[in-house]
Amino acid sequence: MRGMASMANRGCGKLGAMNPAMNFCSACGAAVSLHIPAGDSRPRHVCLACGAIHYLNPRLVVGSLPEWDEKILLCRRAIEPAFGKWTLPAGFMENGEAVATAALRETAEEALARIELGAMFSLISVPHIDQVHVIYRARLLDLDFAAGAETLELRLFGEHEIPWDEIAFRTVYRTLRHYFADRRTGRFGFHEEVIGTPDTFQDEADKRLPGTWLLS
Amino acid sequence: MRGMASMANRGCGKLGAMNPAMNFCSACGAAVSLHIPAGDSRPRHVCLACGAIHYLNPRLVVGSLPEWDEKILLCRRAIEPAFGKWTLPAGFMENGEAVATAALRETAEEALARIELGAMFSLISVPHIDQVHVIYRARLLDLDFAAGAETLELRLFGEHEIPWDEIAFRTVYRTLRHYFADRRTGRFGFHEEVIGTPDTFQDEADKRLPGTWLLS
Numbered sequence: 001m002r003g004m005a006s007m008a009n010r011g012c013g014k015l016g017a018m019n020p021a022m023n024f025c026s027a028c029g030a031a032v033s034l035h036i037p038a039g040d041s042r043p044r045h046v047c048l049a050c051g052a053i054h055y056l057n058p059r060l061v062v063g064s065l066p067e068w069d070e071k072i073l074l075c076r077r078a079i080e081p082a083f084g085k086w087t088l089p090a091g092f093m094e095n096g097e098a099v100a101t102a103a104l105r106e107t108a109e110e111a112l113a114r115i116e117l118g119a120m121f122s123l124i125s126v127p128h129i130d131q132v133h134v135i136y137r138a139r140l141l142d143l144d145f146a147a148g149a150e151t152l153e154l155r156l157f158g159e160h161e162i163p164w165d166e167i168a169f170r171t172v173y174r175t176l177r178h179y180f181a182d183r184r185t186g187r188f189g190f191h192e193e194v195i196g197t198p199d200t201f202q203d204e205a206d207k208r209l210p211g212t213w214l215l216s
Numbered sequence: 217m218r219g220m221a222s223m224a225n226r227g228c229g230k231l232g233a234m235n236p237a238m239n240f241c242s243a244c245g246a247a248v249s250l251h252i253p254a255g256d257s258r259p260r261h262v263c264l265a266c267g268a269i270h271y272l273n274p275r276l277v278v279g280s281l282p283e284w285d286e287k288i289l290l291c292r293r294a295i296e297p298a299f300g301k302w303t304l305p306a307g308f309m310e311n312g313e314a315v316a317t318a319a320l321r322e323t324a325e326e327a328l329a330r331i332e333l334g335a336m337f338s339l340i341s342v343p344h345i346d347q348v349h350v351i352y353r354a355r356l357l358d359l360d361f362a363a364g365a366e367t368l369e370l371r372l373f374g375e376h377e378i379p380w381d382e383i384a385f386r387t388v389y390r391t392l393r394h395y396f397a398d399r400r401t402g403r404f405g406f407h408e409e410v411i412g413t414p415d416t417f418q419d420e421a422d423k424r425l426p427g428t429w430l431l432s
Contacts, residue, residue, distance in 0.1 A: 020243040020268035026261075029240035029247075039365060042310070045242075052236035056311050057275045060348065094258070095272050098341035098410040099348060109257075120339065120408050125314035132276065132315060149255060190406045192336050194314040 019056060027052045058130045061171075062102040063090020064138035065179060066115050071156035072176070073140060075110050077168055078152045085168035088135060088175065089113070103136045111154055113145035122175040122191045133171040137179075137188060159183075170195055235272060243268045274346045277387075278318040279306020280354035281395060282331050287372035288392070289356060291326050293384055294368045301384035304351060304391065305329070319352045327370055329361035338391040338407045349387040353395075353404065375399075386411055 022045045025032050030049035037044055037053055045054040065088055066073040074086040089110035093102040100117055107113050118137035125132050145154050157163075159180050167173045174193065182188045238261045241248050246265035253260055253269055261270040281304055282289040290302040305326035309318040316333055323329050334353035341348050361370050373379075375396050383389045390409065398404045 020241070020263075020270060022242045024240055024242050024245035025236070026238045026240050026242050026248075026270070027236040029245050031245075032242075047236075054236060054242070055308070058309050058311055058313070059273045060276065092271070093274050093348075095274055095346040096343050097274070098343050099339070099408070100341070100410070101343070120406070123315070123336065123339075125316070127312050127314050127317070130311040132309075190336070192315070194316070 022054060022056075025050060025052050026054065056130070058125075058127075058132055060093040060099065060102070061090055061131050061133045062093045062099055062106060062136075063088050063110075063134075064103045064107045064115055064117065064136045065121060065175060066107065066111070066113055066138045066140045068140040068143065068156055071158050072162070072179070073111060073113065073145065073154060073156055074162075075147070075154055076152040077150065078147070079150050082168035084152065085166050086163050086172075087168040088172050090133070090135065090172075099134060100136065103134070103138070107138065110148045110151055111145045112148055113154075114141040115139060116141060119188070120190060121188065122171070122178060122193075124171045124174060124192070125194045126171060127194065127196075133169075133175075135171075135175045238270060238272075241266060241268050242270065272346070274341075274343075274348055276309040276315065276318070277306055277347050277349045278309045278315055278322060278352075279304050279326075279350075280319045280323045280331055280333065280352045281337060281391060282323065282327070282329055282354045282356045284356040284359065284372055287374050288378070288395070289327060289329065289361065289370060289372055290378075291363070291370055292368040293366065294363070295366050298384035300368065301382050302379055302388075303384040304388050306349070306351065306388075315350060316352065319350070319354070323354065326364045326367055327361045328364055329370075330357040331355060332357060335404070336406060337404065338387070338394060338409075340387045340390060340408070341410045342387060343410065343412075349385075349391075351387075351391045 022032060024030065025047035028047060028050040030047055032045040032047050032054060034043040035046045036042060037046060075089055076086050077083055089107040091106040091110070093099060097105070104115065104117060107115050115138040118139065120134060121137045122135045123132065147154055162176060167176070178191045238248060240246065241263035244263060244266040246263055248261040248263050248270060250259040251262045252258060253262060291305055292302050293299055305323040307322040307326070309315060313321070320331065320333060323331050331354040334355065336350060337353045338351045339348065363370055378392060380389070383392070394407045
């Protein structure tokens with residue numbers, strides 16, 4: 001569905017970034033309890049009635065950084081979290097997709113944009129919310145983009161027009177910083193990193209981002 | 217836990233690579249049914265009693281390619297699937313981890329090995345089983361490795377000793393092929409790709425791998 005817009009309520013629970021509570025077995029409906037399964041080392045939600053083990057694993061949020069000449073396409077969010085803030089088109093990868101396919105789909109949904117996908121550009125772990133965010137470089141094929149259902153407006157920004165204090169998510173902020181730094185060197189790399197606690201934020205604008213290091 | 221060993225039963229159901237059946241709401245225990253939630257475009261397992269939406273998303277399998285001089289450390293699997301076949305130390309990323317942290321942990325669990333992690337080397341989507349496999353280059357810090365609980369034995373292989381027809385998983389096979397190809401050029405890249413259906417396999421040895429394109 002529609003990108004980071006949906007980080008609060010997709011691949012997640014209905015109203016927040018958390019999964020629905022794990023009280024009952026999805027297979028048989030009996031109550032589950034926390035046990036360390038044989039051969040495992042962590043407590044898992046186990047159904048003693050039918051033996052099912054319910055694992056919880058991190059999710060991938062995937063999108064693109066669409067270029068047109070020297071400008072970058074950003075989406076202004078029409079929903080919480082970060083209503084009114086600017087983001088790249090992205091959202092939860094779905095079962096049955098490849099990572100690149102998810103980036104194309106999310107860009108089509110958020111920005112109704114046609115792109116040619118380039119190389120994977122950033123991969124950022126966000127362990128405190130059990131997510132990994134992946135952004136590809138991309139080239140807009142035309143200017144016939146339009147706001148999807150979870151987007152207020154779209155705009156192309158040159159480097160000096162980027163609304164740094166109005167970026168919706170820290171992973172997007174860092175990806176854009178890397179992008180313009182790489183562009184100045186003339187060589188685009190692949191950037192893997194981890195977003196930790198606020199004391200690890202990189203610069204003053206990063207620290208000012210309002211409440212966005214917690215996406216939940 | 218213990219690497220690809222656990223692909224059959226972790227981040228998954230008890231007995232296979234599938235999730236436990238989705239019949240009941242984990243939050244309230246009521247029966248769930250398939251509906252397309254408002255603002256969504258795909259059917260999801262929805263609880264009409266409490267409103268919870270149960271999303272299913274792809275999982276990350278993460279590991280390392282540990283080097284010692286010109287040799288590579290492989291693990292022979294002590295469990296199904298692919299019992300007795302050779303693999304790199306890897307397994308499901310856990311909640312609360314960064315991707316690199318998961319690679320270190322899996323290498324410690326599978327091979328009881330201490331490594332210095334290098335750059336992310338391969339990222340391979342496996343959409344038919346809803347997984348993304350990520351392998352980092354790594355340097356063994358010493359030779360005090362030993363088989364973990366799901367490993368029969370460990371061995372260092374030179375390029376011409378690699379048991380190509382006895383590799384457990386296609387993602388491992390491709391990662392090793394990329395590694396030796398890059399090593400010959402003297403420059404290691406980052407390899408992102410998709411494993412599709414058997415007609416997309418790359419070479420004869422790839423095609424001969426017994427049943428491993430389906431990890432489930």
